[in-house]
Amino acid sequence: MLNFFDLANNGLPYPLTKDTLILYKQVAKQYQDTGLLESIRMLVPVNIKNEFDKRIAGNLDLMMPMTLLFTWYKHEFMKWMDKSPVCQLCSLSLNLRYVKGNSWIVRGVEYHTCPKCSFTVVFPRYGEIENIAFNRIGRCSEWSFLFGAILNSLSIQSRIVHDFLDHCWNEALIEGKWIHVDSTLEYPISINNPHYYEKNWNKKYQYVLAFSNADIADVTESYSFDWKTILEQRKKRKNSDLSKIVDYYEKI
Ligand SMILES: [Zn+2]
Numbered sequence: 001m002l003n004f005f006d007l008a009n010n011g012l013p014y015p016l017t018k019d020t021l022i023l024y025k026q027v028a029k030q031y032q033d034t035g036l037l038e039s040i041r042m043l044v045p046v047n048i049k050n051e052f053d054k055r056i057a058g059n060l061d062l063m064m065p066m067t068l069l070f071t072w073y074k075h076e077f078m079k080w081m082d083k084s085p086v087c088q089l090c091s092l093s094l095n096l097r098y099v100k101g102n103s104w105i106v107r108g109v110e111y112h113t114c115p116k117c118s119f120t121v122v123f124p125r126y127g128e129i130e131n132i133a134f135n136r137i138g139r140c141s142e143w144s145f146l147f148g149a150i151l152n153s154l155s156i157q158s159r160i161v162h163d164f165l166d167h168c169w170n171e172a173l174i175e176g177k178w179i180h181v182d183s184t185l186e187y188p189i190s191i192n193n194p195h196y197y198e199k200n201w202n203k204k205y206q207y208v209l210a211f212s213n214a215d216i217a218d219v220t221e222s223y224s225f226d227w228k229t230i231l232e233q234r235k236k237r238k239n240s241d242l243s244k245i246v247d248y249y250e251k252i
Contacts, residue, residue: 024211041153070187086112147183159212
């Protein structure tokens with residue numbers, strides 16, 4: 001019998017642990033929080049909000065306001081946190097010390113310190129979207145948690161997607177279909193390019209999962225041209241059934 005700890009030890013480079021499930025569930029819950037969404041909406045420039053409101057009300061194409069939103073978010077609002085930053089004074093690589101947090105609210109804190117001058121960059125990994133919005137810096141998880149909230153605040157339903165390799169992004173419900181959305185990529189590849197990672201980053205997926213408040217969707221097929229092979233590989237593995245994980249997720 002499978003329990004989800006089996007999948008946590010199932011050779012995924014990024015294990016599917018209880019902590020991961022709780023984090024994504026909490027992100028999805030925040031996407032339902034109208035008070036939070038109202039304050040997130042305040043971050044978006046007025047002209048972009050107006051374009052979205054006008055077009056949603058008129059049932060018009062959203063590509064134009066999407067362009068504005070992606071560009072603003074990537075090039076004005078958010079900053080990317082380097083995995084291996086260097087000292088601004090000595091140009092030396094900083095040493096990393098990681099302190100694990102004790103809940104989804106602060107998942108952990110990275111301290112990057114210069115071995116010579118002690119210059120330190122502190123990078124807290126927040127699960128709380130308000131804190132991410134305040135900090136305006138992160139990697140794909142922070143970028144996607146906040147970007148999903150922004151979409152929801154503009155009345156576009158969105159969810160978190162994780163490939164359990166090294167990347168996560170969003171999906172947005174547009175005209176009844178879940179569309180790939182990745183705020184870390186350059187527009188227009190940032191929207192509706194589900195095969196981008198497989199083609200350009202040589203991804204070999206085992207699971208790509210989408211997390212909403214109600215459930216987990218196995219969306220691997222939409223991101224791969226090689227779904228048949230993935231299915232065959234799954235059949236060979238002992239613990240490839242997601243049902244218990246989904247069951248657990250629905251209860252938390
Ligand atoms: Zn230094």
